Amino acid sequence: xxxxxxxxxxxxxxPAGWSYPDWRGTFYPPxxxxxxxxxxxxxxxFNLIEINSSYYHPPTADTAKSWVTRVAGNEKFxxxxxxxxxxxxxxxxxxxxxxEAVQNAFDVLLDSGQLGAILIQFPQSFHNNLEExxxxxxxxxxxKMYPLVVELRHDSWNVHQTFDMLQEMNxxxxxxxxxxxxxxxxxxxxxxxxxxxxxxxxxxxxxxxxENAGRDDRYNYTYAGEExxxxxxxxxxxxxxxxxxxxxxxxxxKGQAVRNxxxxxxxxxxxxxxxxxxxxxxxxxLVNIRKPENPQQLELF
Numbered sequence: 461x462x463x464x465x466x467x468x469x470x471x472x473x474x475p476a477g478w479s480y481p482d483w484r485g486t487f488y489p490p491x492x493x494x495x496x497x498x499x500x501x502x503x504x505x506f507n508l509i510e511i512n513s514s515y516y517h518p519p520t521a522d523t524a525k526s527w528v529t530r531v532a533g534n535e536k537f538x539x540x541x542x543x544x545x546x547x548x549x550x551x552x553x554x555x556x557x558x559x560e561a562v563q564n565a566f567d568v569l570l571d572s573g574q575l576g577a578i579l580i581q582f583p584q585s586f587h588n589n590l591e592e593x594x595x596x597x598x599x600x601x602x603x604k605m606y607p608l609v610v611e612l613r614h615d616s617w618n619v620h621q622t623f624d625m626l627q628e629m630n631x632x633x634x635x636x637x638x639x640x641x642x643x644x645x646x647x648x649x650x651x652x653x654x655x656x657x658x659x660x661x662x663x664x665x666x667x668x669x670x671e672n673a674g675r676d677d678r679y680n681y682t683y684a685g686e687e688x689x690x691x692x693x694x695x696x697x698x699x700x701x702x703x704x705x706x707x708x709x710x711x712x713x714k715g716q717a718v719r720n721x722x723x724x725x726x727x728x729x730x731x732x733x734x735x736x737x738x739x740x741x742x743x744x745x746l747v748n749i750r751k752p753e754n755p756q757q758l759e760l761f
Contacts (some may be wrong), residue, residue, distance in 0.1 A: 470703030471695060472538050472576060473506035473725050475717040476710040478658070484761045485617065486715040488744045503531040508538050510579065510659075510708045515542035518561040524568035529575070538576035538659075539569055540706055541752055542611075548582055559602065566606055568671070577632060577655050578603060581611040584644060587611060588616035593625075600629045603725050609634050609657040609706075615643040627653035634659055637691070639668035649694035656698040656705030658691065661721070677744050680713040685727075692727050 478498050487497060502509060511527075511604055513519065519527075531537045544562050546554050567736065569575035580599060586592055600608060609632035612622070631654035633688045639662070662681025667673040683691075691707075699705045707724065709717035717744075722735055726749040735750040 464691065468700050468728055471705050471707060472508035473711060474506035475514040475711060475721055475723050476510040476708050478502045478509055482714055483576060483715050485738055486620050487739050489738055497530055499527060500530045500567050503534045503695055505535050507534060507536045508706055511539055511541035515545050516546050519565040521564040521568050524565035528572045537574060539574050540576045540579055540636055543580045545652060577607045577657060579609050579611060584613040587614050592617045607655050609655055611659060613638060613645055615645045618645055618686060623650060623652050631703045632657050639663050639665040641665060641668050651698050651702055654702045656702060658695060658707045660709050660711060662711035676713040679711045679726060681711045682716045688727055715739060715742060724748065
């Protein structure tokens, strides 16, 4: 492997979630029916998907087994998954049964060898103070049997004490790119465990905290090439220092996450890619990084 691509085999790239109505005809085939397997389709193109639904309710063990089966065609595939919001937002209301419910699915993913990390995502309202630090320590201790990564969005956490604590707890730090509003945490390139993690939310500053904006509005953003190049330098640096490194695009609206994920893979590997026809029609400029459908025929000209 060339020096340029050193560590690339440890980098996993993909979207946050896979079930979006507006991806039909944008990324998924326009005539895909109810039996069309969106997860299996996505896993043909990416080696990573971040599970979003686990944030709203813990999946069952059977659901997790189904996920593992449906991505079996990609031997290099990994899942990451969000921790249930009950442990992030609702705090002291959880029970032992709630803990078991979370573990049932996570254990299936862990045993399959496909669990990259559990993401503990806190909102920007979660500030660095004694009460919140104590809660963070409690949750990290509670789920320490899994590879953990924590996402902290408020800039008060951007101090060496935070990173020291995460390192002592063997918990990764999610480097995020998000709209900078108020005391939002800016883009970082920090590793506090052997697991590197990057999440790209987009930079739609006008809509990020707009009370009238829907979810799609907040994540309506396409990263430009120069922005992706900045992220790539950080990711490659982390991959040479440790690994694995998970790169998640969360700017999902109109398939912008998969568009940017394809572009990021191309920048990383410098190899043209298989890109589905629907996405090419949505974003015609992706033809520049798409493999020719029939290379032998093109050579005749």
